[in-house]
Amino acid sequence: MHQALGFEVDLPLSFDDAMNATRAALKTAGFGVLTEIDMQAAFKEKLGEEFRRYTIGLLLPCNVTVEAVAERRWHVRIADPQMMLSAAPRMPSALKQVAEDARTRMERVVADLARMVRKDGAQ
Numbered sequence: 696m697h698q699a700l701g702f703e704v705d706l707p708l709s710f711d712d713a714m715n716a717t718r719a720a721l722k723t724a725g726f727g728v729l730t731e732i733d734m735q736a737a738f739k740e741k742l743g744e745e746f747r748r749y750t751i752g753l754l755l756p757c758n759v760t761v762e763a764v765a766e767r768r769w770h771v772r773i774a775d776p777q778m779m780l781s782a783a784p785r786m787p788s789a790l791k792q793v794a795e796d797a798r799t800r801m802e803r804v805v806a807d808l809a810r811m812v813r814k815d816g817a818q
Contacts, residue, residue: 703770
């Protein structure tokens, strides 16, 4: 599903399965995760507060988040690379092409994740 700033898909899986499926779909599309931030651990360590499972994957030129919405239900959000890079003033045409290519590949990632959910018969 597409929204103004990116793409979203719900995965009715365990956290580990949702993370693995997201990583695999990103890898298939040619993306590598540069860094992962475990927000639940960060809130606990830095603020002493409980927080739902929420992981941010940092990619170039966009970010992916996997967050808990219910037990065995994870919401994956992927920033639209074209939107992320459009904030750059006078973006060079080469960078525009990179953003267009990345956006097309991110659309494939979301489609692959949605197809996986339908294949498993999950709603």
